[in-house]
Amino acid sequence: MNFIKEIFDGKKSESSHIQFQKFSKGLFKDKALIKVKCSKDNFTISTTYEFTNDLVREAAEKLKEEKTKVTGAIISTLNLDNEIEFKSKKQFMGVKQYVIEKEMSGNEILNLLNKIPKVLFALSFSFKDVNLKIKAKAPKSAKPKNKDETPKPDFCKLITKDKEFIQEFVFEKSSFKEAEIFHDFLIEDIIIPKELENEKDFSIIREKSLRKGKIIRKALIDGNEIKTEKEFIV
Known part of the structure; x- marks a missing residue:
């Protein structure tokens, strides 16, 4: 299960915690982008590096x-x-x-x-x-060619006949031809565990602290927009 689906299902894991370790407070737009195309024979999932x-x-x-x-x-x-x-x-x-x-x-x-x-x-x-197929290089934040464009989800690509993969990434509808998913991460608070209150090593504090906020998800599925939000602490 990918970390977005996990959070929307109300679950927690080390994987989802690791995904948010680098974030400070603030709004981080166009993260964890997904594009899915469905045909008679294959499903194609393209995503950013997350x-x-x-x-x-x-x-x-x-x-x-x-x-x-x-x-x-x-x-x-x-x-x-x-x-x-x-x-x-x-x-x-x-x-x-x-x-x-x-x-x-x-x-x-x-x-x-x-x-x-x-x-x-x-x-x-x-x-x-x-x-x-995944690009064998260190990822960079996806950036559009100009400020009016959305970054392209082209770091990972999976082609499969197995519909289970698709349902993990597009959970709004079970049947569709094309979908684009956009996520904004709003980090509202950094929760430092009590046992780290006297910790001097900032890297340890950053690594073990929890992020509280919400994911703002916009799904464009066959031209129809579905917007959802999910609060989380991971």
């Missing part, structure tokens, strides 16, 4: 114990030299890019996601009716 790990996890859960060729990169500021097997490593401005190119099972991918959840798994792989 859904990277969620898509990899959902695809890996379908792959299970089967193996397939996995390519791409695991991206982090952490030193993962002894944590993962990699083909090569690139580094720029403190960001490490571990190049992956090997056969892996879905369970092996899931084990890594659970072991090091704070890194970006920009991995591409395909099997049966699932084809996942």
Whole structure:
């Protein structure tokens, strides 16, 4: 389940907490963008980078114990030299890019996601009716070419015949041809746990504090707009 669906379902997890760690108070527009196209044979999901790990996890859960060729990169500021097997490593401005190119099972991918959840798994792989492609590079905030345009959701792309994937991303309607989803994050408060009141390390405070606010979701489905809001503390 992706972190947006999780929050709208009233659930919490480490994954959704990690998504909001970097945010201070304020309104953050055009985050976690989604575009879905449905045809007779395939469903295509395109998203911004926020859904990277969620898509990899959902695809890996379908792959299970089967193996397939996995390519791409695991991206982090952490030193993962002894944590993962990699083909090569690139580094720029403190960001490490571990190049992956090997056969892996879905369970092996899931084990890594659970072991090091704070890194970006920009991995591409395909099997049966699932084809996942993610840009193997450190993401940047999606920006339009001019201020009147909306950023494009083009960091991740998944093509599948499995409708379950679609229902996780577009939960307003079960049947449609095309949908575009936009999210604004309004962070109203930063809740610092009592046990951290005397903590001097700001990075620890930022990492473990909870964000209180709401997600403003606008869905354009076959030309019809549906707007919803969901309060959260994660």
